[in-house]
Amino acid sequence: MALIENTTAPVSGPAQLLAEMVADRIRQKVVSGELSPGEHLSEVALSEELQVSRNTLREVFRLLTKEGILRHEANRGVFVATPSISTIIDIYRIRRLIECQALAEGYPNHPAIARMKKAVEAARQAREEGKWLSVGSADIAFHAAIVELADSSRLSSFFAQILLELRLVFGLLQDPEYLHAPFVDQNQKLLEQVELGNFRTAAEMLDSYLLQAERFIMLAYARAIEG
Amino acid sequence: MALIENTTAPVSGPAQLLAEMVADRIRQKVVSGELSPGEHLSEVALSEELQVSRNTLREVFRLLTKEGILRHEANRGVFVATPSISTIIDIYRIRRLIECQALAEGYPNHPAIARMKKAVEAARQAREEGKWLSVGSADIAFHAAIVELADSSRLSSFFAQILLELRLVFGLLQDPEYLHAPFVDQNQKLLEQVELGNFRTAAEMLDSYLLQAERFIMLAYARAIEG
DNA sequence: CTGTCCATAATGTTGAACAATCTTTCCTGT
DNA sequence: ACAGGAAAGATTGTTCAACATTATGGACAG
Structure with a gap:
């Protein structure tokens, strides 16, 4: 009789792995600001909201x-990471080290250059439309493309993580226009040098851009945690 | 009555997180060669052997x-990673990029230099005693210390991962003496330059050492997968 | 020998249970 | 009134058992 009936009903098998999909959704929630730095993520609450079991959610965590x-804090659960000053320093130290080196050793006609160009165009478009969050995404894509010049899958995915953390920092900051607008033209200039084959020059420009951006963001950060 | 009695008995709570401990044990199994590249890890078998539940083990995976x-292969489980030629290329590309840069921008009296020195001494000691696996460990520690010159926690832990993958490669190769012996003296020479404050020189030496090591290991690898 | 079908085993995912730990509340004694 | 502490409640850490889904291996037919 009804004893054999199955009550739990995952009607359709997972096309992709469930945990990966959930991870994507949470990443997006963090980047979009739906989840704020420092916020506590309750296992029960989130598992109900996302319709997954606690076990699966813990894999994602x-x-x-x-x-x-x-x-992660033992016996206290997981929280959205709260970037600190030292986080920003660390991120920009890594950016200068990796991006500049990748750029300096780039070579013409590398497929990543096309991606850089596409990112610059997307950024200009988004800027005209006033979509500052999209400008930020395009800036991220541009710098991810720079690292892809190094042709290293491990380095690229590590750097993607770093850029994701940077987006967390951005989320902490106010005034996205003021924050992202200057980068559009800088990236454009970088791309011009790259297309001319002046990788060394581009790398030097990038280094100074990044130093400048770091100071800029540190200031905005200091302003944000006070006001 | 006995209904309330508890049958499951984890008598003592976890001092540290169980999953982290299990992860350490598996890492060690991989590094020590107890688990070989390509080997399939059964969830039930391993969870019984390590005395943890499947769920916890899946978090570790x-x-x-x-x-x-x-x-990880969908619906087929997890396997010990099998390094390929492209893995080796990728690892050494990253090593040259990160290590050389970190070394070039190092400065005297950095705490990491003491760790480099300690690693060199440990390597010499281990070599005298013929403990080639320990020589390998010391070599790893030496290069991890180089990266710590960059003072970036994220970069250091990323690089630790890369070096762990490299150990997987070593596990694939025969003749650890032939493999590790040459590095001891090279590291020694590097350290000498560093202690003299010649970071740029050291970085250039390191670059050529790494190029040399890459060729060396590629050859050993090619020999291993054939014979 | 090759392709199909079925039994078997493995992974993917869930829900419930309980121990250990953290947090809050409330009581008590001064 | 208030500091200290015990009890109650909520959350995480971990396990287990169940079942759906997907691979694997073998028997069998052509």
């Missing part, structure tokens, strides 16, 4: 904690 | 897969 966008 | 020492 492990992933995202390793990625650095969540923080 | 997620971690180690992200670290790159395990590989």
Whole structure:
């Protein structure tokens, strides 16, 4: 009789792995600002909201904690990571080290250059439309493309993580226009040098841009945590 | 009555998180060669052997897969990662990029230099005693210390992962003496330059050492997968 | 020998249970 | 009134058992 009936009903098998999909959704929630830095993520609440079991959610937490966008405290659960000054310093130290080196050793006709160009165009478009969050995304894509010049899958995915953490920092800051607008033209200038084959010059420009951006963001950060 | 009696008995609570401990044990199994590249890790078998539940083990699998020492295939489970030629290329590309840059921008009296010195001494000691696996460990520690010159926690832990993958490669190769012996003296020479404050010189030496090591290991690898 | 079907085993995912730990509340004694 | 502490409640850590889904291996037919 009804004893054999199955009550739990995952009607359709997972096309992709469930945990990966959930991880994507949480990443997006963090980037979009739906989840704020420092916020506590309750296992029961989130598992109900996302319609997954606690076990699956915990697998996701492990992933995202390793990625650095969540923080884990024993017996207290996970929280959205709260970037600090030292986070910003660390991120920009890494950006200068990796991006400049990748750029300096780039070569003409590398497929990543096309992606850089596309990102610059997307950024200009988004700027005209006033979509500052999209400008930020395009800026991220541009710098991810720079790292792809190094032709290293491991380096690229590591750098993607770093850029994701940077987006967390951006989320903390106000005034996205003031924040993202200057980068559009800088990226454009970088791309011009790259297309001329002047990779060394481009790398030097990038280094100074990044130093400048770091100071800029540190200031905005200091302003944000006070006001 | 006995209904309330508890049958499951984890008598003592976890001092540290169980999953982290299990992850350490599996990492060690991989590094020590107890688990070989390509080997399939059964969830039931391993969870029984390590005395943890399947769920906990799956959390660990997620971690180690992200670290790159395990590989996940949908509906087929996890396997110990099998380094390929392109893995070696990728690893050494990253090593040259990160290590040389970190070394070039190092400065005297940095605490990491003491760690480099300690690693060199440990390596010499281990070599005299013929403990080639320890020589390998010391070599790893030496290069991890170089990266710590960059003072970036994120970069250091990323690089630790890369070096762990490299150990996987070593596990694939025969003749650890032939493999590790040359590095001891090279590291010694590097350290001498660093202690003299010649960071630029050291960085250039390191670059050529790494190029040399890459060729060396590629050859050993090619020999290993054939014979 | 090759392709199909079925039994078997593995993974993917869930829900419930309980132990350990943290948090809040409330009581008590001074 | 208030500091200290015990009890109650909520949350995480971990396990287990169940079941759906997907691979694997073998028997069998052509």
